[in-house]
Amino acid sequence: MGTVICPNCRKPIYDDDALLCHFCGGSLQRAGRGFLGRVRYANQKVMWFFVIFAVLVAFILLFARV
Ligand SMILES: [Zn+2]
Structure with a gap:
């Protein structure tokens, strides 16, 4: 989805889940941003779980x- x-070393990493440079x-x-993204994703899953x-x-x- 995004490039980090x-x-x-200023090189682009094309892995959204990577925490370490390849x-x-x-x-x-980007631990904070990744954590927030994961929480948002988890909330979406929890919301669907409650709907079902x-x-x-x-x-x-x-x-x-x-
Ligand atoms: Zn690097």
């Missing part, structure tokens, strides 16, 4: 009353 420029092994210093869970509970209640 290594702060140590060329010099230095830290890409709510639909399942609604169906169970519907069939339990019949």
Whole structure:
């Protein structure tokens, strides 16, 4: 998705999940941004889990009353 420029050797890394530079092994210093992105992604997954869970509970209640 994005390209990260290594702060140590200024080479582009085309790996969104990379935390270390492929060329010099230095830290890409994006732990905070990666963490926020992961939290946002996790929240999206949790939100979908609750939506599916709510639909399942609604169906169970519907069939339990019949
Ligand atoms: Zn580097």
